[in-house]
Amino acid sequence: MTSTKDRILETSLSLFNRQGERNVTTNHIADALGISPGNLYYHFRNKGTIVAALFDRYQLQLLALLEAPQGPLSWQVKVHYFEGLLASMWQYRFFHRDLSHFLHADPALAARYQQFVETVLVRGTVIYEELRSSGILALDDEQLQGLMVNTWVLMSSWAALIHGLRPDAAADEGLDERLMRHGVYQIICLEEPFLKGEAREHLAEMKARYRAADNTSELLLGHMPRLDRTGSE
Amino acid sequence: MTSTKDRILETSLSLFNRQGERNVTTNHIADALGISPGNLYYHFRNKGTIVAALFDRYQLQLLALLEAPQGPLSWQVKVHYFEGLLASMWQYRFFHRDLSHFLHADPALAARYQQFVETVLVRGTVIYEELRSSGILALDDEQLQGLMVNTWVLMSSWAALIHGLRPDAAADEGLDERLMRHGVYQIICLEEPFLKGEAREHLAEMKARYRAADNTSELLLGHMPRLDRTGSE
Structure with missing residues (x-):
């Protein structure tokens, strides 16, 4: 089973590629995954670490x-x-x-x-x-x-x-x-x-x-x- | 004789090349030329136009x-x-x-x-x-x-x-x-x-x-x- 951490990375990669990294916030990533921003920050403290x-x-x-x-x-x-x-x-x-x-x-x-x-x-x-x-x-x-x-x-x-x-x-x-x-x-x-x-x-x-x-x-x-x-x- | 506009461009180019455009402000450029920021803005309304x-x-x-x-x-x-x-x-x-x-x-x-x-x-x-x-x-x-x-x-x-x-x-x-x-x-x-x-x-x-x-x-x-x-x- 894919971990939340892996899913965050895969979704971020897909969004960055399609929309450009500058146009994608951590909130967009959390939204796309249906998780809370708090859950995302538990795994990655900011977009730079992603x-x-x-x-x-x-x-x-x-x-x-x-x-x-x-x-x-x-x-x-x-x-x-x-x-x-x-x-x-x-x-x-x-x-x-x-x-x-x-x-x-x-x-x-x-x-x-x-x-x-x-x-x-x-x-x-x-x-x-x-x-x-x-x-x-x-x-x-x-x-x-x-x-x-x-x-x-x-x-x-x-x-x-x-x-x-x-x-x-x-x-x-x-x-x-x-x-x-x-x-x-x-x-x-x-x-x-x-x-x-x-x-x-x-x-x-x-x-x-x-x-x-x-x-x-x-x-x-x-x-x-x-x-x-x-x-x- | 070189115009102020030309001098602004030449000085900006030299500063951008040596220090990187991100690290050079319009105030730095005005300082290097010994002109006021207002005089610089008269010729170029911001760094992007330079x-x-x-x-x-x-x-x-x-x-x-x-x-x-x-x-x-x-x-x-x-x-x-x-x-x-x-x-x-x-x-x-x-x-x-x-x-x-x-x-x-x-x-x-x-x-x-x-x-x-x-x-x-x-x-x-x-x-x-x-x-x-x-x-x-x-x-x-x-x-x-x-x-x-x-x-x-x-x-x-x-x-x-x-x-x-x-x-x-x-x-x-x-x-x-x-x-x-x-x-x-x-x-x-x-x-x-x-x-x-x-x-x-x-x-x-x-x-x-x-x-x-x-x-x-x-x-x-x-x-x-x-x-x-x-x-x-």
Whole structure:
């Protein structure tokens, strides 16, 4: 049976993702659960402690995904990683949308976030090295490092980027999910030049799996881009 | 002679960049200029209008850089673009650090930002197409689009990313600038697989020009990465 604490976290996550963390109060969360605010405060003394507890869950989920792989890797393993990344990005999208706000508001969370990024970079590098030694990627050490950092920038920034460009997605879960899937497509674009062998043969299939629109600019802007003459107005 | 309005903008920009926009009040700005708060309010009714006016300047500067190029391009033109990008990122870094906050707080600014991103994507694509037809980049249309979007994600997110990971850089302008330069290095890493001809011959030189550390993770974290056993604590 799910504990009240777990139910508070699950409901908060769902409300934060759909309505934005700033627009959700602890009273909204208690209302949605049909419990008293006093009962909620018994488990979490304020909204910040809920955000921090959700960060713990996000961290555990992503780091489990990045456990050192067992044995040689195949191109299918890349699908596994992409699906896992997408699930994490989607499930905790409120967190990445307002990341800089959360880090600014809670120094303890910021310290844990730095530790988390460190672990992600180390484990991600191990995985890229395994992909290289399994003959899936062809790159030198400097290129591997550059790719790892760029993948992290893209993954951790994508939710905020689309949130700023497509505010309408907040009220349209289908659109929001397409936008997040396209973030995985952009990660595939990063890796593409380094793919070889079987992984390269399956590149078109991988791109098609996550591509949410033929024209990325159109997807990000909500219309076909027009060349603006003045650059302002 | 510089007008009071210009002086207010220049001083605000400098204070925002060094101290963070949230920590700077209109009284701080008036103090730094040796003018009365009333004089400042005569020109700008609140801090938000100063941020919006600085966004206009940032936009004009970046869009001027992205004017359609004249004639065939050389690898030196890439240096010109990188230097211009770096100057804009550095000069208006406060804006990119807290971008999602500004867009959330000011819907009119958010609308102008969307228009700006649209123009950047269109003009950036024109430049990448010119680089391709000048024999500097070898890529197909889909790869070009993917590269354009990933370059924009990296450029617009880098300041916030390093701000979250290296809060110590706020008090160390030399470190802060090295971190921003390394953002250009990461953009070069994005383009590297597609470079050909003379541009490829000068790749090592370009990388060396912007690389701020041999180990990017070490630069971002402030120490050599350690493999964390638990992933939490």
